[in-house]
Amino acid sequence: MTETQSPVIREVEARREALVALCQDLIRIPTLNPPGRDYLKICEMLGGRLRGAGWQVELIRAEGTPGDSDTWPRWNMVARYEGARPGDCVHFNSHHDVVEVGHGWTVPPFDGVVKDGRVYGRGACDMKGGLAASVIAAEAFIAANPDFAGAVEISATADEETGGYGGVAYLAERGYFDPERVQHVIIPEPLNKDRICLGHRGVWWAEIETHGRIAHGSMPFLGDSAIRHMGAVLEEIEATLYPLLASKHTAMPVVPEGARQSTLNINSIHGGEREPEDGYTGLPAPCVADRCRIVIDRRFLIEEDIDDVKAEVRSLLEKVKADRPGFDYEVRELFEVIPSMTDEDAPVVRSTAAAIEKVLGKRPDYVVSPGTYDQKHIDRIGRLKNCIAYGPGILDLAHQPDEWVGIDDMVDSAGVMALVLEELLT
Numbered sequence: 116m117t118e119t120q121s122p123v124i125r126e127v128e129a130r131r132e133a134l135v136a137l138c139q140d141l142i143r144i145p146t147l148n149p150p151g152r153d154y155l156k157i158c159e160m161l162g163g164r165l166r167g168a169g170w171q172v173e174l175i176r177a178e179g180t181p182g183d184s185d186t187w188p189r190w191n192m193v194a195r196y197e198g199a200r201p202g203d204c205v206h207f208n209s210h211h212d213v214v215e216v217g218h219g220w221t222v223p224p225f226d227g228v229v230k231d232g233r234v235y236g237r238g239a240c241d242m243k244g245g246l247a248a249s250v251i252a253a254e255a256f257i258a259a260n261p262d263f264a265g266a267v268e269i270s271a272t273a274d275e276e277t278g279g280y281g282g283v284a285y286l287a288e289r290g291y292f293d294p295e296r297v298q299h300v301i302i303p304e305p306l307n308k309d310r311i312c313l314g315h316r317g318v319w320w321a322e323i324e325t326h327g328r329i330a331h332g333s334m335p336f337l338g339d340s341a342i343r344h345m346g347a348v349l350e351e352i353e354a355t356l357y358p359l360l361a362s363k364h365t366a367m368p369v370v371p372e373g374a375r376q377s378t379l380n381i382n383s384i385h386g387g388e389r390e391p392e393d394g395y396t397g398l399p400a401p402c403v404a405d406r407c408r409i410v411i412d413r414r415f416l417i418e419e420d421i422d423d424v425k426a427e428v429r430s431l432l433e434k435v436k437a438d439r440p441g442f443d444y445e446v447r448e449l450f451e452v453i454p455s456m457t458d459e460d461a462p463v464v465r466s467t468a469a470a471i472e473k474v475l476g477k478r479p480d481y482v483v484s485p486g487t488y489d490q491k492h493i494d495r496i497g498r499l500k501n502c503i504a505y506g507p508g509i510l511d512l513a514h515q516p517d518e519w520v521g522i523d524d525m526v527d528s529a530g531v532m533a534l535v536l537e538e539l540l541t
């Protein structure tokens with residue numbers, strides 16, 4: 116820290132042990148998604164801590180959202196601390212869910228092991244380290260500025276890893292991110308402590324199905340193979356769509372740089388007879404496939420219109436249809452997200468940039484995420500454009516075995532967050 120004289124930075128430094136302990140406590144509640152384990156437990160733990168310090172705390176179940184059930188209820192926590200006078204509200208939003216553990220761990224994933232200046236565990240970097248840093252930043256800020264203006268909010272929300280419908284989307288639909296209530300939002304996702312993430316690319320997922328006619332495999336001429344029809348679709352994608360996507364570049368500062376263009380992944384392909392179950396030793400049956408499906412994952416740029424993205428695929432399919440006798444298809448749209456990018460001149464961006472310079476002695480890098488995160492709901496449903504992702508942790512470690520977050524990184528980014536609060540609320 117270069118700004119050791121600042122009282123709020125001293126308050127953050129004094130809470131180093133508390134920050135580590137809070138991060139460990141959060142990791143020790145295994146909020147696995149799916150299925151959505153222990154959501155109430157983590158909301159009660161955090162809510163109890165903040166309520167004890169004078170915050171107004173609400174626990175909100177996103178009833179009826181995807182995955183919500185009495186066995187796996189989708190709980191969210193929103194806490195608000197009012198200042199001494201009216202003013203803006205700064206909101207820190209973290210998701211509390213974590214992805215499956217997977218293989219390859221050398222430490223227990225839910226113990227919160229501290230080793231070599233790091234806290235290890237599933238969710239350490241994505242994003243319980245960031246959640247802990249924002250809580251400590253808020254506590255340090257309030258201690259150093261008891262007469263501040265406005266309000267601070269902290270939320271811990273469900274299901275970011277599976278689309279955020281039982282979390283930020285649900286809260287945004289109920290007004291929690293309306294511009295009249297909240298003016299600045301920071302999402303402490305692990306983007307590295309010296310980078311400001313302005314937003315993300317867009318997404319369109321669709322299932323394409325080709326149709327055929329079943330027949331005996333020894334007489335394929337009596338049927339019509341949906342798999343061969345899909346082969347024609349894939350050839351057309353290779354021949355025309357991939358070169359087209361590679362030619363579309365963006366001014367968005369997406370990292371890694373390979374994602375500074377339109378991209379397409381084919382998530383799955385399936386046609387014909389089902390894959391045999393494990394342990395089945397019989398031979399497959401000879402049939403011409405009457406259905407073949409692929410799921411495409413198209414990521415698009417702020418310069419592109421989602422209707423054009425969809426039209427590209429439909430016109431490709433129409434071209435194959437015109438060229439190929441018997442070809443027919445259906446497109447089922449599965450999921451879409453509009454790109455989001457906050458302006459570099461937005462107040463929350465300017466304050467965070469200034470705070471990074473003070474704490475780290477360098478100018479921040481501005482980045483955009485190749486994939487989406489909860490900013491999409493805050494932007495589209497909440498209508499709030501003054502939103503960034505900023506938090507400790509190395510993005511590449513997210514969802515990996517032996518995930519960790521650096522203790523110095525958590526302390527530094529908590530210092531940045533506390534200075535942002537001072538800048539915006541005093």
Ligand SMILES: [Zn+2]
Nearest residue numbers: 241242275304
């Ligand atoms: Zn995350």
